[in-house]
Amino acid sequence: MFQSNVFPYLLLFLFTGGTSCKKNPHATEPPQQQGIVTQQPKGTPVGENYTEMVGSAGGTVTSSDGLLEIEIPPGALTADTEIGIQPLRHTATSPIGKSYRLTPHGQTFKKSVTVRFNYWKYKDVLGSALAPEIAFQKESGEWVCTGGNVNDTARKIISVQTGHFSDWALIASMELSPVTKTLGVGKTVTLKAFRYVFPDVGEWLAPLSLPNAGTGKPKLIEKQYIRKWTLHGPGKLETKGSEAVYTAPASAPAHSTATISLELNVNGKQVLLISTIQIVTEGIHISIDGGEWQSYPGWAVKMDELFRFSMSNIRSSEDMPQIVFQWPENDKMKSDGLLFWSMDDEDRTDVNFEYDEPDFRRMWISIFDDGLRTFDSAGFLHVEETEESGTKYISGSFFIGKAGLLDRENGQQIKTGNINGTFKVQRRW
Numbered sequence: 001m002f003q004s005n006v007f008p009y010l011l012l013f014l015f016t017g018g019t020s021c022k023k024n025p026h027a028t029e030p031p032q033q034q035g036i037v038t039q040q041p042k043g044t045p046v047g048e049n050y051t052e053m054v055g056s057a058g059g060t061v062t063s064s065d066g067l068l069e070i071e072i073p074p075g076a077l078t079a080d081t082e083i084g085i086q087p088l089r090h091t092a093t094s095p096i097g098k099s100y101r102l103t104p105h106g107q108t109f110k111k112s113v114t115v116r117f118n119y120w121k122y123k124d125v126l127g128s129a130l131a132p133e134i135a136f137q138k139e140s141g142e143w144v145c146t147g148g149n150v151n152d153t154a155r156k157i158i159s160v161q162t163g164h165f166s167d168w169a170l171i172a173s174m175e176l177s178p179v180t181k182t183l184g185v186g187k188t189v190t191l192k193a194f195r196y197v198f199p200d201v202g203e204w205l206a207p208l209s210l211p212n213a214g215t216g217k218p219k220l221i222e223k224q225y226i227r228k229w230t231l232h233g234p235g236k237l238e239t240k241g242s243e244a245v246y247t248a249p250a251s252a253p254a255h256s257t258a259t260i261s262l263e264l265n266v267n268g269k270q271v272l273l274i275s276t277i278q279i280v281t282e283g284i285h286i287s288i289d290g291g292e293w294q295s296y297p298g299w300a301v302k303m304d305e306l307f308r309f310s311m312s313n314i315r316s317s318e319d320m321p322q323i324v325f326q327w328p329e330n331d332k333m334k335s336d337g338l339l340f341w342s343m344d345d346e347d348r349t350d351v352n353f354e355y356d357e358p359d360f361r362r363m364w365i366s367i368f369d370d371g372l373r374t375f376d377s378a379g380f381l382h383v384e385e386t387e388e389s390g391t392k393y394i395s396g397s398f399f400i401g402k403a404g405l406l407d408r409e410n411g412q413q414i415k416t417g418n419i420n421g422t423f424k425v426q427r428r429w
Contacts, residue, residue: 037198037214039141043088043099043167046349051084051103061085066375067121068100068168071114078110089349092143092171093216094196096122096132097340099169107165116159117170121378124399125338127175127273129153133197134160135215137167145173145197145213171215173197176262176273180338180382182280182395182422183248191275193226193242193262194218225264233258234279252279255293255422278397280424284313284323288355288364289417296320298425300335300394307348309335309383311394311425322356325398327381335394335427336385341366341377351381353400355419361408368404369413377402385427395424 050064058074063085070083084103091099096119119132126132132151135143151158158170174195181189199213220242231237234249235258246260256279264271284298296313303310313323328349330337339351343366355364366377378401386393400419407414 036217037142038093038216040091040093040137040143041141042137043091043101045101046087046089046098049084049086049101049103051082053080054083055080063087063100065098067097067118069114069116069118070102071116072109073111073113076109076111076113081107088167090169091137092135092169093218094172094175096126096170096172099137099167101167102165105165109163112161112163114159114161115168116157118157119170120156121340121376121401122170122380123156124378124401125179125380126172127177127179127275128271130271131172131174131273132158132170133173134158135169135171136162137169143169143171143215145171145215147213171196174221174271174273176260176275177218178275180276180278180380180397182278182382182384182397182424183246184280184388184395184424185248185252186250188245188247189277191244191246191260191262193221193264193273195221221264225266227263227265227270230261230263231258232261233277235277246277248277248279255279255285255287255420278422280395280397280422282424284311284421284423284425286323286355286419286421288419296323298323298423300425300427302329302335302427302429307333309394311423319358321358322354322360324354325352325381327351327383334385335383337383339381339383341379341381341400343367343376353377353381353398353403353419362414363406363408364400364403364417364419365406366400366403368402368416374404375402377404392427392429393424394427395422397422 052061054072054077056075056077058072058076061070061083068085086101086103088099088101117134133145134149135145137143146160146162149158149160177192177194183189196215196218197213223241226242229237229239229244234252234256236247237260238245258277260275262273283295285293285295287293298311298313300309300311307329309327309329311325315322327339329335342350343352353366367374368377379399381398383394383396386395398421402416403419404416405414
């Protein structure tokens with residue numbers, strides 16, 4: 001059963017979001033200077049700090065969201081120590097999810113401890129299975145990769161050993177940007193192959209194994225690594241080195257998808273970068289658990305007093321569902337961004353989805369229950385602000401992995417499923 005405080009919140013969410021009417025980490029514009037290690041501000045807390053006492057016998061501490069684990073071996077500590085994990089807003093150039101402040105800040109150990117990230121929640125926005133890297137933020141503000149990562153791509157777990165605590169996070173070491181994109185019929189988008197890590201010595205490697213590789217403004221991947229571009233799906237692709245231009249077809253169904261892959265060869269290792277382009281038309285288009293696609297008219301509004309945005313379908317008859325999305329404004333006070341489902345965050349920062357069936361007896365939501373506790377669903381919400389002939393829109397795509405289907409009468413989860421969709425609706429701001 002869901003935690004007792006979740007269901008009342010969802011009811012409030014429905015009535016506030018359904019009736020009212022971050023900075024994008026995957027920049028598509030090239031930097032003026034490429035390959036520059038940059039200093040970034042410290043992340044600010046998001047949610048509560050989880051703490052647990054660990055002594056000389058060692059132990060394992062897991063973050064409240066279940067995505068970060070610290071394994072402390074026997075003898076690493078000489079006295080009982082309160083170990084804390086504080087989620088933060090990620091400030092690296094190519095962030096994956098949140099960063100985490102491991103406390104006591106600056107704590108050192110007699111033996112190396114293992115910092116382990118589970119990235120299953122973010123797998124659908126990674127341009128490559130080899131893209132995730134573990135990094136920590138130096139006091140100077142630079143994010144630095146440690147090297148020596150062990151990446152279990154099957155289980156979506158990556159780990160590293162360290163002798164100190166600071167702010168730790170996952171970053172994307174490389175990507176085909178944009179990783180995900182929505183595009184109108186006949187429109188074009190420029191794709192660029194970037195890397196974000198710059199070792200002090202030696203050649204760029206994949207997966208990264210050299211220590212002290214700084215991160216910062218992206219660099220176009222060098223031409224000697226480029227092997228082959230491939231387009232699967234509708235449209236046309238024109239390539240030149242580490243860049244390509246994709247043109248959508250003149251007409252296509254609302255849920256058409258084009259997948260573009262770029263094959264690299266780095267130090268004899270094959271690396272594949274992926275970008276997914278969704279062709280969109282007006283409306284909210286949704287498929288639940290692999291079922292038939294359904295389309296509904298919709299709109300989006302800005303809730304100034306809450307610093308949030310809301311998008312919903314227009315429920316014009318009783319045989320239609322009620323669909324509601326809510327998400328926070330980004331650093332520029334706009335709706336654009338690549339966001340991850342986070343119903344357990346603070347009210348102003350959480351990202352929510354709710355789909356009420358027409359009779360309002362059951363609803364799909366962006367959290368699920370594993371039998372012990374609730375977790376935010378995997379997947380993403382990608383939003384872009386656009387304007388066409390004087391009409392303002394938001395368009396984008398979404399995926400919810402392990403969405404929970406909830407019985408509204410008793411609050412119990414019936415099952416989990418996957419939800420796919422695209423949207424293009426008029427915005428009223």
